[in-house]
Amino acid sequence: MAHDTDASTLTLLYNPGCGSVIVEAMFTLAGIPYQLELVDPWTEGPSKERLRAVNPLLQVPTLLFADGTVMTESAAMVLHAADVAPGAGLVPAAGDATRPAFLRWLTYLVASIYPTFTYADVPSRYVSTEAAQAELRASIFAQREAMWRQVEAAAVGPWFLGERLSAIDLYVWAMVRWRPGRPWFIASAPKLAAIADALDADPRLAALKAANFP
Ligand SMILES: N[C@@H](CCC(=O)N[C@@H](CS)C(=O)NCC(=O)O)C(=O)O
Structure with missing residues (x-):
């Protein structure tokens, strides 16, 4: 995983073992840099409130873009990763038989x-x-x-x-x-x-x- 903080950096709100690992795997195989922020949806406290502020469903993964855009839903993140790095081949392109x-x-x-x-x-x-x-x-x-x-x-x-x-x-x-x-x-x-x-x-x-x- 990368930890750069330039303007294009994506921040993935995650919890170990959760669906965030799917998005991390996608970004890793596609060579997309991102940084991680640990949140706990199940325990009362600042990290839960941090998550709630950006995702009222209180779910991880939640992805934050540098411009403030919030993306929830792992499938959206997977498809976004394929847009950014189509060469990774992890999402069949339009027209592909699969x-x-x-x-x-x-x-x-x-x-x-x-x-x-x-x-x-x-x-x-x-x-x-x-x-x-x-x-x-x-x-x-x-x-x-x-x-x-x-x-x-x-x-x-x-x-x-x-x-x-x-x-x-x-x-x-x-x-x-x-x-x-x-x-x-x-x-x-x-x-x-x-x-x-x-x-x-x-x-x-x-x-x-x-x-x-x-
Ligand atoms: N549809 C969402 C589901 C995400 C989801 O349910 N994540 C679980 C963790 S694996 C979660 O955050 N659960 C917290 C809760 O339900 O309180 C996606 O695909 O990203």
């Missing part, structure tokens, strides 16, 4: 799977009784596993889109660590588990891996 699948599954990951964490991680935000919270979690966990099975069925191999690494694989790399957890993926989604294994072995991501998945 572009429709890329767009579909990128959106599926952030619009269908990622929200299951929003709703199940802290169910007390949505329903008040312990019984309702347990039911909500169980139901979301089952739905999430069904969605991952659908992603697994769509994976071409060795990378999600086939022979070429894409940003989808960076999502898979991070998300196989989240519930239902890597042993579940190894047993039930082996193509996705293999993608995570392959990226774990990529030396370009070693520092990120150590910092986010100790």
